[in-house]
Amino acid sequence: MTDYSKDYSKDFPILEKEIYGKRLVYLDNAATSQKPDSVIRTLSEFYRSDNSNIHRGVHYLSEISSERYEKARAKVSDFIGADDPGEVTFTAGTTDSINQVACSLKPILEGNEVLISGVEHHSNIVPWQLAGAKLRAIPMDEDCNLLPDSIEITDRTKMIAISHASNVLGSVNPVKEITEIAKEHDVPVLVDAAQSIQHLPIDVRDIGCDFLAFSGHKMYAATGVGVLYTSERFSDIMPSRGGGGMIDRVTLERTTYLKPPLRFEAGTPHIAGAISIGAAIDYMQNIGMDHIRKREHEVYSYAREKLLGTDGVTVYGNTDLMCGSISFNLDEIHHYDTGLILDKLGIAVRTGHHCAQPLMRTLGTEGTVRASFALYNTKEDADRLLEGMEKVRMMYA
């Protein structure tokens, strides 16, 4: 039997920290993950020895940094099962990726409809509204399981944009089933993988989506960098922004653009950040995505079952497959109070609406306490959370 108890926290320098005299239990990974030593070293060494702009220089350093940047792109492409690195664009993050798609497709979306789920983060709601589209949510049951059989696609449905995993509930949406239905109607699908890329093996060919968006910083890489996968069939869409590095020929009358990925990367990208994504992928692949999935599942299920078995705790959402986040509330105690007290016990959680106000309304709450797990969290961390909650309750007794 595989041993899933290995302690990966040793790879993450920040996790040695004590907060208010207690070992830090970091359970705010859905907001951002901590960085392994290998990623931190990659970032620092890049600036120390290879820093230069890419694709433009004739000089040695520029060649090195261009090569490292493109190598990172190839790693991402391989990691998500893309057909070609040309389908991988580096962006500023998930929000930026989704905004770019919405902006590029605005002429098609305007006045039409985008289907989303009822568990979406605002970053998969607002960009479509800005593009002038109307939003409609795919129905879900009371446990927040999406019901793909109830999807209604009309002539006006121009996009289906779905989170792979909910940042609030940890529920995993049936994205493959949804893309299969979308294909029958020739509607493109964007998958927001911000909350799944670090937890589950992902293969865009298997999912069959046209776009996939995720952030570096939630998968152990730098902040300010992310990825947009654009399938070959959308390679000729108009870029949402223009500038240097993405043009074929510019005249004052007319400009022609390069092919992807450079077509979608105007200006100097976050070079070090992109390279850090490559380093983070190396780190995760060394452990193995399947191993990460199983190990996390053990810790996640342990925490969830303990929470479900605790009197006076409401746990939100319950789907067949779950990962990352667990949202809950202590009955009669405001989520903000719970979070403040847990903080003083060295336990970092997030509280509030988690940028998912429509979901909060569905759940009938203003906010929740969210504990979100990463590969370095252990059952001991879950126990500390439970002990902390008991402490909170005692303080209110």
Next chain:
Amino acid sequence: MRDAVQDEIIEQFGGLEWLDRYSLLISFGRELEPMDEKFRTEENSIGGCQSKAWVRAYEVDGRLMFNADSEAMITRGIISLLLKVVNNRSPREILDLDLYFLDEIGLKSNLSPARADGLASIIRRIRELAEGEVN
């Protein structure tokens, strides 16, 4: 300038561990008179915080009285302390007040606008309401 009400609060909290400070805030929060539903209006609400909060002021003989509330109990506790300090003063006095007790009992970080409890906004609103009376 030192202020007797604030000094008394500081003495109560002095030397307490964090959790004891929070326990004390929870008990103060429980004692705070809840704001009447009819005053929990959009106009009195403080935006941008995780726990909804409301502030209103009324005048009694040239002195301002504040009524404030929050959904979160620890925030209510802090509000309760704040009201002990600002209530029953002239608008000018309120504007001149240095709320040093928050710093001295370890709640200074709660004053940062980045914090989600809206305490900074509540204090700003109290000052605005006092300013309105001065002008």
